[in-house]
Amino acid sequence: MAGLQDIRRRIRSVKNTQQVTKAMKMISAVKLRKSQERLVALRPYASKLMEVVRRVVGRIKGDAEIQPGPIAQSFLSPREEQNIRLVLVASDKGLCGGFNANVLKAATAFAAECPAKIAHLDVVGKRAAEWARKHKLTAAGEYLNIPLTGLQRVVTEISASAAAQYQAGEIDALYIIYNYFNSPMSQTPTVFRVFPMDLDRRSEGRHATEVSHLLEPDPNSVLETLLPRFVETELLRNLLESSASEHGARMAAMDKASNNAGEMIAKLTLTMNKIRQASITNQIIEIVSGANA
Amino acid sequence: MSQSIKLEVVTPERPVFSAEVAEVQFPTASRGYYGILPGHTPVMTEVGDGLLYYIQEGQKHYLTVFGGFAEVGPDHVTILARESETMDMIDLERAEASRQRALKLLKEAQTEHDIQTAQAKLNASLIRLQAAGHPAGHGF
Numbered sequence: 042m043a044g045l046q047d048i049r050r051r052i053r054s055v056k057n058t059q060q061v062t063k064a065m066k067m068i069s070a071v072k073l074r075k076s077q078e079r080l081v082a083l084r085p086y087a088s089k090l091m092e093v094v095r096r097v098v099g100r101i102k103g104d105a106e107i108q109p110g111p112i113a114q115s116f117l118s119p120r121e122e123q124n125i126r127l128v129l130v131a132s133d134k135g136l137c138g139g140f141n142a143n144v145l146k147a148a149t150a151f152a153a154e155c156p157a158k159i160a161h162l163d164v165v166g167k168r169a170a171e172w173a174r175k176h177k178l179t180a181a182g183e184y185l186n187i188p189l190t191g192l193q194r195v196v197t198e199i200s201a202s203a204a205a206q207y208q209a210g211e212i213d214a215l216y217i218i219y220n221y222f223n224s225p226m227s228q229t230p231t232v233f234r235v236f237p238m239d240l241d242r243r244s245e246g247r248h249a250t251e252v253s254h255l256l257e258p259d260p261n262s263v264l265e266t267l268l269p270r271f272v273e274t275e276l277l278r279n280l281l282e283s284s285a286s287e288h289g290a291r292m293a294a295m296d297k298a299s300n301n302a303g304e305m306i307a308k309l310t311l312t313m314n315k316i317r318q319a320s321i322t323n324q325i326i327e328i329v330s331g332a333n334a
Numbered sequence: 335m336s337q338s339i340k341l342e343v344v345t346p347e348r349p350v351f352s353a354e355v356a357e358v359q360f361p362t363a364s365r366g367y368y369g370i371l372p373g374h375t376p377v378m379t380e381v382g383d384g385l386l387y388y389i390q391e392g393q394k395h396y397l398t399v400f401g402g403f404a405e406v407g408p409d410h411v412t413i414l415a416r417e418s419e420t421m422d423m424i425d426l427e428r429a430e431a432s433r434q435r436a437l438k439l440l441k442e443a444q445t446e447h448d449i450q451t452a453q454a455k456l457n458a459s460l461i462r463l464q465a466a467g468h469p470a471g472h473g474f
Contacts, residue, residue: 082348089344090414093405097378193346254376254405258364266363266380267403270416277346 045320048313052306059302065136066295073225073288075189080222080281087274094271096254097264119214119237124160126203126212127151128235128276130219130283131169133186137291140220140228141168144283147230148172148218160212163199165280189284196276204269207236215272222282225289235275236268339372340410341388343397343418350418351397355388358411360404368404370411377406381413383457385465396421396465400458424466433459 129148131141145168152159163182164170173180184195206212215235220228256263341358343351359369361384368379381402387394401416436456443449 079347083346085349086344086346086414089342089405089412090403093378093403093412093414096405254378257362257377257379262364263378263380263403270403274346 045313045316048309048316052309052313055302055305055309059299059306062295062298062302066292066299069288069292069295073285073292076281076285076288077222079189080278080285083274083278083281087278090267090271090274094267097256097260097267100254100256101260101264122157122213124212125155125157125214125216126161126163126206127159128163128165128199128215128217128219129169129172130217130280131164131166131172132283132287133167134291135168136294137287138294138297140287140290141166143228144218144220144230145169145172147232149176151216151218151232152176152178157213161203161206165195165283192277192280192284196273196280200269200273200276203235204272217276217279219279219283220286220290222285222289226293228286228290233275233279235279236272238271337372338409339370339374341413342410343386343399343413343415345402345415345418347417350415350420353390355390356392357389358386359388360384360386360399360411360413362404363401368406370406373408374406376408377404379404379406381415384461386413386418398424398461398465400461419462419465421465424462426463426466429459429462429466433463 127148129144131144135141148169149172159178161182162173162178162180163184164173164180165184165187167185170180170183170185182199187195203212203215207215214237217233217235219231219233221231223229338354338356339358341351341353341355342349357369357371359367361367361382363380363382365379367384368377381399381404383400384398386397386399388397389395397418397420399413399415399418402418403414405412405414433456436452436459439452440449440456443452
Protein backbone atom coordinates (compact mmCIF):
# COMPACT_ATOMS: atom_id res chain seq x y z
CA MET A 42 0.00 0.00 0.00
CA ALA A 43 1.14 3.50 -0.91
CA GLY A 44 2.37 5.67 1.90
CA LEU A 45 0.54 8.68 3.28
CA GLN A 46 2.97 11.07 1.64
CA ASP A 47 2.46 9.57 -1.81
CA ILE A 48 -1.30 9.82 -1.56
CA ARG A 49 -1.12 13.42 -0.41
CA ARG A 50 1.08 14.18 -3.40
CA ARG A 51 -1.35 12.51 -5.77
CA ILE A 52 -4.30 14.40 -4.39
CA ARG A 53 -2.45 17.64 -4.91
CA SER A 54 -1.61 16.79 -8.51
CA VAL A 55 -5.16 15.73 -9.30
CA LYS A 56 -6.39 18.98 -7.79
CA ASN A 57 -4.07 20.95 -10.04
CA THR A 58 -5.32 19.07 -13.08
CA GLN A 59 -8.87 19.72 -12.02
CA GLN A 60 -8.17 23.42 -11.85
CA VAL A 61 -6.79 23.36 -15.36
CA THR A 62 -9.76 21.45 -16.76
CA LYS A 63 -12.18 23.72 -14.94
CA ALA A 64 -10.50 26.79 -16.42
CA MET A 65 -10.55 25.24 -19.88
CA LYS A 66 -14.21 24.49 -19.48
CA MET A 67 -14.94 28.12 -18.62
CA ILE A 68 -12.92 29.38 -21.57
CA SER A 69 -14.70 27.01 -23.91
CA ALA A 70 -18.03 28.13 -22.56
CA VAL A 71 -17.20 31.73 -23.40
CA LYS A 72 -15.89 30.83 -26.85
CA LEU A 73 -18.89 28.64 -27.47
CA ARG A 74 -21.16 31.54 -26.68
CA LYS A 75 -19.31 33.76 -29.15
CA SER A 76 -19.42 31.21 -31.97
CA GLN A 77 -23.01 30.44 -31.25
CA GLU A 78 -23.95 34.11 -31.30
CA ARG A 79 -22.39 34.51 -34.73
CA LEU A 80 -24.09 31.38 -35.94
CA VAL A 81 -27.44 32.56 -34.67
CA ALA A 82 -26.85 35.99 -36.20
CA LEU A 83 -26.03 34.45 -39.56
CA ARG A 84 -29.08 32.21 -39.64
CA PRO A 85 -31.70 34.83 -40.56
CA TYR A 86 -29.42 36.10 -43.31
CA ALA A 87 -28.77 32.61 -44.63
CA SER A 88 -32.41 31.60 -44.63
CA LYS A 89 -33.51 34.84 -46.33
CA LEU A 90 -30.81 34.42 -48.92
CA MET A 91 -31.87 30.84 -49.52
CA GLU A 92 -35.45 32.02 -50.03
CA VAL A 93 -34.38 34.68 -52.51
CA VAL A 94 -32.15 32.27 -54.45
CA ARG A 95 -34.94 29.76 -54.64
CA ARG A 96 -37.35 32.34 -55.99
CA VAL A 97 -34.96 33.59 -58.63
CA VAL A 98 -34.03 30.09 -59.71
CA GLY A 99 -37.69 29.14 -59.82
CA ARG A 100 -38.40 32.12 -62.02
CA ILE A 101 -35.59 31.32 -64.41
CA LYS A 102 -36.43 27.65 -64.63
CA GLY A 103 -40.09 28.47 -65.16
CA ASP A 104 -39.34 30.80 -68.03
CA ALA A 105 -38.00 29.06 -71.10
CA GLU A 106 -36.97 32.34 -72.68
CA ILE A 107 -34.30 33.04 -70.12
CA GLN A 108 -31.07 31.18 -70.74
CA PRO A 109 -28.98 30.94 -67.59
CA GLY A 110 -25.52 32.43 -68.07
CA PRO A 111 -22.29 30.48 -67.58
CA ILE A 112 -21.86 31.26 -63.88
CA ALA A 113 -25.42 30.37 -63.06
CA GLN A 114 -25.05 27.16 -65.03
CA SER A 115 -22.00 26.19 -63.08
CA PHE A 116 -23.68 26.57 -59.72
CA LEU A 117 -26.89 24.87 -60.67
CA SER A 118 -26.41 22.10 -63.17
CA PRO A 119 -24.41 19.11 -62.00
CA ARG A 120 -21.89 17.44 -64.27
CA GLU A 121 -20.60 13.95 -63.78
CA GLU A 122 -18.30 14.15 -60.79
CA GLN A 123 -14.80 13.15 -61.74
CA ASN A 124 -12.72 15.68 -59.89
CA ILE A 125 -13.92 17.24 -56.71
CA ARG A 126 -12.66 19.79 -54.29
CA LEU A 127 -12.94 18.95 -50.63
CA VAL A 128 -12.81 21.24 -47.64
CA LEU A 129 -12.12 19.42 -44.40
CA VAL A 130 -12.83 21.30 -41.22
CA ALA A 131 -11.42 20.12 -37.88
CA SER A 132 -9.87 21.99 -34.97
CA ASP A 133 -6.40 23.32 -34.19
CA LYS A 134 -6.24 21.95 -30.69
CA GLY A 135 -7.13 18.65 -29.11
CA LEU A 136 -8.76 17.94 -25.76
CA CYS A 137 -12.22 18.10 -27.23
CA GLY A 138 -13.47 14.54 -26.95
CA GLY A 139 -14.47 12.83 -30.16
CA PHE A 140 -14.73 16.05 -32.13
CA ASN A 141 -11.73 15.53 -34.39
CA ALA A 142 -11.82 11.74 -34.38
CA ASN A 143 -15.41 11.70 -35.63
CA VAL A 144 -14.99 14.20 -38.41
CA LEU A 145 -11.75 12.61 -39.56
CA LYS A 146 -13.34 9.18 -39.56
CA ALA A 147 -16.08 10.59 -41.77
CA ALA A 148 -13.41 12.07 -44.03
CA THR A 149 -11.60 8.74 -44.31
CA ALA A 150 -14.85 6.98 -45.18
CA PHE A 151 -15.70 9.66 -47.72
CA ALA A 152 -12.28 9.48 -49.35
CA ALA A 153 -12.54 5.68 -49.59
CA GLU A 154 -16.06 5.55 -50.98
CA CYS A 155 -16.12 8.57 -53.22
CA PRO A 156 -15.66 7.48 -56.86
CA ALA A 157 -14.35 10.88 -57.88
CA LYS A 158 -10.77 12.00 -57.50
CA ILE A 159 -10.06 14.61 -54.88
CA ALA A 160 -8.36 17.13 -57.10
CA HIS A 161 -8.01 19.85 -54.52
CA LEU A 162 -8.02 19.53 -50.76
CA ASP A 163 -8.37 22.39 -48.32
CA VAL A 164 -7.81 21.78 -44.66
CA VAL A 165 -8.99 24.03 -41.86
CA GLY A 166 -7.32 23.34 -38.52
CA LYS A 167 -4.11 21.54 -37.54
CA ARG A 168 -5.81 18.23 -36.95
CA ALA A 169 -7.17 18.22 -40.48
CA ALA A 170 -3.71 19.02 -41.83
CA GLU A 171 -2.25 16.11 -39.86
CA TRP A 172 -4.94 13.82 -41.25
CA ALA A 173 -4.03 14.86 -44.79
CA ARG A 174 -0.36 14.15 -44.15
CA LYS A 175 -1.15 10.75 -42.68
CA HIS A 176 -3.21 9.81 -45.71
CA LYS A 177 -0.54 11.04 -48.10
CA LEU A 178 -2.75 13.73 -49.53
CA THR A 179 -1.31 17.10 -50.32
CA ALA A 180 -3.44 19.92 -49.05
CA ALA A 181 -3.42 22.76 -51.53
CA GLY A 182 -4.85 25.17 -49.00
CA GLU A 183 -3.99 25.07 -45.31
CA TYR A 184 -5.85 27.33 -42.94
CA LEU A 185 -4.40 27.04 -39.45
CA ASN A 186 -5.13 28.97 -36.30
CA ILE A 187 -7.92 30.99 -37.86
CA PRO A 188 -9.68 33.23 -35.36
CA LEU A 189 -13.42 33.62 -35.49
CA THR A 190 -13.12 36.97 -37.22
CA GLY A 191 -10.84 35.54 -39.90
CA LEU A 192 -13.36 33.01 -41.15
CA GLN A 193 -14.91 35.44 -43.60
CA ARG A 194 -11.62 35.86 -45.43
CA VAL A 195 -11.09 32.10 -45.66
CA VAL A 196 -14.56 31.70 -47.06
CA THR A 197 -14.07 34.38 -49.67
CA GLU A 198 -10.79 32.83 -50.79
CA ILE A 199 -12.13 29.30 -51.05
CA SER A 200 -15.34 30.18 -52.83
CA ALA A 201 -13.69 32.49 -55.35
CA SER A 202 -11.01 30.00 -56.31
CA ALA A 203 -13.46 27.08 -56.34
CA ALA A 204 -15.77 28.93 -58.70
CA ALA A 205 -12.86 29.69 -61.01
CA GLN A 206 -11.76 26.05 -60.93
CA TYR A 207 -15.25 24.88 -61.71
CA GLN A 208 -15.44 27.10 -64.74
CA ALA A 209 -12.05 25.97 -65.92
CA GLY A 210 -13.31 22.38 -65.66
CA GLU A 211 -10.75 21.41 -63.03
CA ILE A 212 -13.36 20.41 -60.48
CA ASP A 213 -16.95 19.23 -60.83
CA ALA A 214 -18.16 19.78 -57.29
CA LEU A 215 -17.23 21.35 -53.98
CA TYR A 216 -17.73 19.31 -50.83
CA ILE A 217 -17.22 20.22 -47.23
CA ILE A 218 -16.87 17.88 -44.26
CA TYR A 219 -17.49 19.43 -40.87
CA ASN A 220 -19.20 18.91 -37.54
CA TYR A 221 -22.80 19.97 -37.55
CA PHE A 222 -23.79 21.73 -34.35
CA ASN A 223 -26.84 20.04 -32.85
CA SER A 224 -26.36 21.37 -29.37
CA PRO A 225 -23.39 22.10 -27.12
CA MET A 226 -23.41 18.44 -26.11
CA SER A 227 -23.86 16.83 -29.49
CA GLN A 228 -22.24 17.21 -32.90
CA THR A 229 -22.69 15.21 -36.05
CA PRO A 230 -19.97 14.88 -38.68
CA THR A 231 -21.59 15.95 -41.92
CA VAL A 232 -20.66 15.77 -45.59
CA PHE A 233 -22.24 18.58 -47.55
CA ARG A 234 -22.12 19.45 -51.23
CA VAL A 235 -21.85 23.20 -51.51
CA PHE A 236 -22.26 23.34 -55.28
CA PRO A 237 -23.66 22.40 -57.76
CA MET A 238 -26.49 23.03 -55.41
CA ASP A 239 -29.47 20.95 -54.83
CA LEU A 240 -32.27 23.46 -54.56
CA ASP A 241 -35.14 21.19 -55.49
CA ARG A 242 -34.62 18.85 -52.60
CA ARG A 243 -34.66 21.68 -50.09
CA SER A 244 -37.56 23.56 -51.58
CA GLU A 245 -40.19 20.85 -51.40
CA GLY A 246 -43.66 22.12 -50.74
CA ARG A 247 -42.74 25.77 -50.92
CA HIS A 248 -43.86 26.60 -54.41
CA ALA A 249 -47.34 27.67 -53.38
CA THR A 250 -46.19 31.00 -52.00
CA GLU A 251 -44.25 32.02 -55.08
CA VAL A 252 -44.71 35.58 -56.29
CA SER A 253 -43.14 36.60 -59.53
CA HIS A 254 -40.65 39.38 -58.95
CA LEU A 255 -39.24 41.81 -61.41
CA LEU A 256 -35.57 41.05 -61.57
CA GLU A 257 -33.54 44.13 -62.22
CA PRO A 258 -31.48 44.89 -64.24
CA ASP A 259 -32.15 41.38 -65.64
CA PRO A 260 -32.63 37.87 -64.25
CA ASN A 261 -29.23 36.62 -65.26
CA SER A 262 -27.14 39.32 -63.71
CA VAL A 263 -29.15 39.08 -60.51
CA LEU A 264 -28.57 35.34 -60.36
CA GLU A 265 -24.90 35.67 -61.18
CA THR A 266 -24.23 37.99 -58.29
CA LEU A 267 -26.57 36.11 -56.00
CA LEU A 268 -25.14 32.62 -56.35
CA PRO A 269 -21.51 33.26 -55.35
CA ARG A 270 -22.85 35.10 -52.31
CA PHE A 271 -25.00 32.13 -51.48
CA VAL A 272 -22.03 29.76 -51.72
CA GLU A 273 -20.01 32.03 -49.45
CA THR A 274 -22.76 32.20 -46.91
CA GLU A 275 -23.19 28.44 -46.85
CA LEU A 276 -19.46 27.94 -46.38
CA LEU A 277 -19.36 30.51 -43.62
CA ARG A 278 -22.29 28.86 -41.93
CA ASN A 279 -20.56 25.49 -42.05
CA LEU A 280 -17.33 26.90 -40.62
CA LEU A 281 -19.23 28.54 -37.81
CA GLU A 282 -21.09 25.31 -37.11
CA SER A 283 -17.76 23.58 -36.81
CA SER A 284 -16.35 26.26 -34.53
CA ALA A 285 -19.37 26.15 -32.25
CA SER A 286 -19.21 22.35 -32.26
CA GLU A 287 -15.55 22.40 -31.31
CA HIS A 288 -16.07 24.59 -28.29
CA GLY A 289 -19.17 22.64 -27.31
CA ALA A 290 -17.26 19.38 -27.52
CA ARG A 291 -14.35 20.78 -25.54
CA MET A 292 -16.67 22.13 -22.91
CA ALA A 293 -18.35 18.74 -22.54
CA ALA A 294 -14.99 16.93 -22.42
CA MET A 295 -13.58 19.31 -19.84
CA ASP A 296 -16.72 19.08 -17.74
CA LYS A 297 -16.35 15.32 -17.68
CA ALA A 298 -12.67 15.62 -16.85
CA SER A 299 -13.40 17.96 -13.95
CA ASN A 300 -16.03 15.56 -12.63
CA ASN A 301 -13.68 12.63 -12.92
CA ALA A 302 -10.99 14.55 -11.10
CA GLY A 303 -13.50 15.31 -8.35
CA GLU A 304 -14.34 11.64 -8.01
CA MET A 305 -10.72 10.68 -7.93
CA ILE A 306 -9.99 13.23 -5.23
CA ALA A 307 -12.85 11.85 -3.14
CA LYS A 308 -11.54 8.30 -3.52
CA LEU A 309 -7.97 9.24 -2.73
CA THR A 310 -9.04 11.26 0.30
CA LEU A 311 -10.94 8.25 1.60
CA THR A 312 -7.90 6.01 1.18
CA MET A 313 -5.72 8.61 2.80
CA ASN A 314 -8.03 8.87 5.81
CA LYS A 315 -8.13 5.09 6.13
CA ILE A 316 -4.35 4.87 6.14
CA ARG A 317 -4.07 7.66 8.65
CA GLN A 318 -6.64 6.01 10.89
CA ALA A 319 -4.87 2.68 10.53
CA SER A 320 -1.56 4.17 11.59
CA ILE A 321 -3.18 5.91 14.58
CA THR A 322 -4.86 2.65 15.62
CA ASN A 323 -1.53 0.89 15.25
CA GLN A 324 0.19 3.40 17.45
CA ILE A 325 -2.50 3.12 20.13
CA ILE A 326 -2.26 -0.65 20.05
CA GLU A 327 1.48 -0.38 20.44
CA ILE A 328 1.14 1.95 23.44
CA VAL A 329 -1.58 -0.15 25.05
CA SER A 330 0.28 -3.41 24.55
CA GLY A 331 3.45 -1.72 25.83
CA ALA A 332 1.63 -0.55 28.98
CA ASN A 333 0.13 -4.01 29.48
CA ALA A 334 3.50 -5.65 29.24
CA MET B 335 -53.40 47.49 -48.76
CA SER B 336 -51.29 48.08 -45.74
CA GLN B 337 -50.09 51.57 -44.99
CA SER B 338 -46.63 50.56 -43.89
CA ILE B 339 -43.70 48.49 -45.07
CA LYS B 340 -41.77 46.08 -42.96
CA LEU B 341 -38.14 47.02 -43.48
CA GLU B 342 -35.60 44.37 -42.58
CA VAL B 343 -31.87 44.82 -42.96
CA VAL B 344 -29.72 41.79 -42.23
CA THR B 345 -26.00 41.21 -42.67
CA PRO B 346 -24.03 38.02 -42.15
CA GLU B 347 -22.82 39.53 -38.88
CA ARG B 348 -26.15 40.45 -37.34
CA PRO B 349 -29.69 41.54 -38.01
CA VAL B 350 -29.28 45.32 -38.23
CA PHE B 351 -32.76 46.70 -38.39
CA SER B 352 -36.33 45.49 -38.41
CA ALA B 353 -39.43 47.67 -38.04
CA GLU B 354 -42.54 48.99 -39.74
CA VAL B 355 -41.76 52.14 -41.73
CA ALA B 356 -43.68 54.45 -44.06
CA GLU B 357 -41.13 54.85 -46.82
CA VAL B 358 -37.72 53.50 -47.79
CA GLN B 359 -35.09 54.62 -50.23
CA PHE B 360 -31.99 52.56 -50.97
CA PRO B 361 -29.13 52.65 -53.48
CA THR B 362 -28.98 49.95 -56.16
CA ALA B 363 -25.89 48.74 -57.95
CA SER B 364 -26.99 49.64 -61.44
CA ARG B 365 -30.07 51.84 -61.39
CA GLY B 366 -29.55 54.62 -58.93
CA TYR B 367 -31.80 55.02 -55.91
CA TYR B 368 -35.06 53.16 -55.47
CA GLY B 369 -37.76 54.82 -53.43
CA ILE B 370 -40.28 52.35 -52.07
CA LEU B 371 -43.77 53.14 -50.80
CA PRO B 372 -46.34 50.64 -49.56
CA GLY B 373 -47.85 48.60 -52.37
CA HIS B 374 -44.76 48.51 -54.53
CA THR B 375 -44.56 45.83 -57.20
CA PRO B 376 -42.30 42.89 -56.25
CA VAL B 377 -38.72 43.55 -57.32
CA MET B 378 -35.42 41.91 -56.66
CA THR B 379 -32.21 43.78 -57.31
CA GLU B 380 -28.62 44.20 -56.30
CA VAL B 381 -27.86 46.82 -53.67
CA GLY B 382 -25.05 49.31 -54.17
CA ASP B 383 -22.97 51.20 -51.61
CA GLY B 384 -24.52 54.24 -50.04
CA LEU B 385 -27.09 55.60 -47.67
CA LEU B 386 -30.47 54.07 -47.11
CA TYR B 387 -33.15 56.18 -45.52
CA TYR B 388 -36.50 55.25 -44.06
CA ILE B 389 -39.29 57.39 -42.73
CA GLN B 390 -40.79 56.35 -39.45
CA GLU B 391 -43.38 58.50 -37.66
CA GLY B 392 -42.53 61.42 -39.91
CA GLN B 393 -38.84 61.22 -39.04
CA LYS B 394 -36.13 60.46 -41.56
CA HIS B 395 -33.48 57.99 -40.42
CA TYR B 396 -30.35 56.81 -42.20
CA LEU B 397 -28.53 53.51 -42.43
CA THR B 398 -25.41 52.72 -44.40
CA VAL B 399 -25.49 49.76 -46.76
CA PHE B 400 -22.63 48.19 -48.69
CA GLY B 401 -23.54 45.72 -51.40
CA GLY B 402 -25.94 42.82 -51.23
CA PHE B 403 -29.49 42.21 -52.37
CA ALA B 404 -32.87 43.74 -51.91
CA GLU B 405 -36.16 42.00 -52.15
CA VAL B 406 -39.15 44.30 -52.38
CA GLY B 407 -42.77 43.24 -51.93
CA PRO B 408 -46.02 45.19 -51.48
CA ASP B 409 -45.65 45.16 -47.70
CA HIS B 410 -42.00 44.45 -47.07
CA VAL B 411 -38.44 45.34 -48.05
CA THR B 412 -35.73 42.89 -47.15
CA ILE B 413 -32.15 44.00 -47.59
CA LEU B 414 -29.48 41.34 -47.42
CA ALA B 415 -26.50 43.61 -47.12
CA ARG B 416 -22.86 42.63 -47.16
CA GLU B 417 -22.35 45.28 -44.52
CA SER B 418 -24.70 47.74 -42.93
CA GLU B 419 -24.68 50.05 -39.93
CA THR B 420 -27.09 52.18 -38.01
CA MET B 421 -26.01 55.66 -37.00
CA ASP B 422 -24.94 54.71 -33.51
CA MET B 423 -22.69 51.93 -34.81
CA ILE B 424 -20.57 54.36 -36.81
CA ASP B 425 -17.36 55.41 -35.19
CA LEU B 426 -16.68 58.92 -36.49
CA GLU B 427 -13.01 58.91 -35.57
CA ARG B 428 -12.41 55.60 -37.23
CA ALA B 429 -14.22 56.68 -40.37
CA GLU B 430 -12.20 59.90 -40.51
CA ALA B 431 -8.95 58.00 -39.96
CA SER B 432 -9.89 55.55 -42.67
CA ARG B 433 -10.66 58.45 -45.03
CA GLN B 434 -7.21 59.89 -44.44
CA ARG B 435 -5.64 56.48 -44.97
CA ALA B 436 -7.59 55.96 -48.19
CA LEU B 437 -6.53 59.39 -49.50
CA LYS B 438 -2.92 58.56 -48.78
CA LEU B 439 -3.25 55.16 -50.47
CA LEU B 440 -4.83 56.81 -53.46
CA LYS B 441 -1.87 59.16 -53.83
CA GLU B 442 0.61 56.33 -53.61
CA ALA B 443 -1.34 53.91 -55.78
CA GLN B 444 0.67 52.36 -58.60
CA THR B 445 -1.53 49.84 -60.35
CA GLU B 446 -5.13 50.01 -61.48
CA HIS B 447 -6.00 47.52 -58.76
CA ASP B 448 -4.46 49.71 -56.03
CA ILE B 449 -6.42 52.68 -57.26
CA GLN B 450 -9.65 50.74 -57.21
CA THR B 451 -9.16 49.40 -53.68
CA ALA B 452 -8.22 52.84 -52.39
CA GLN B 453 -11.19 54.38 -54.15
CA ALA B 454 -13.54 51.81 -52.63
CA LYS B 455 -12.12 52.49 -49.17
CA LEU B 456 -12.48 56.21 -49.65
CA ASN B 457 -16.08 55.78 -50.78
CA ALA B 458 -16.94 53.64 -47.80
CA SER B 459 -15.46 56.13 -45.35
CA LEU B 460 -17.20 59.04 -47.07
CA ILE B 461 -20.55 57.27 -46.90
CA ARG B 462 -20.07 56.68 -43.19
CA LEU B 463 -19.05 60.30 -42.59
CA GLN B 464 -21.99 61.57 -44.59
CA ALA B 465 -24.34 59.35 -42.63
CA ALA B 466 -23.02 60.75 -39.40
CA GLY B 467 -23.44 64.30 -40.69
CA HIS B 468 -19.71 65.05 -40.76
CA PRO B 469 -18.73 67.97 -43.03
CA ALA B 470 -16.15 65.89 -44.97
CA GLY B 471 -18.96 63.61 -46.12
CA HIS B 472 -20.74 66.36 -48.00
CA GLY B 473 -18.06 66.69 -50.60
CA PHE B 474 -19.15 63.25 -51.71
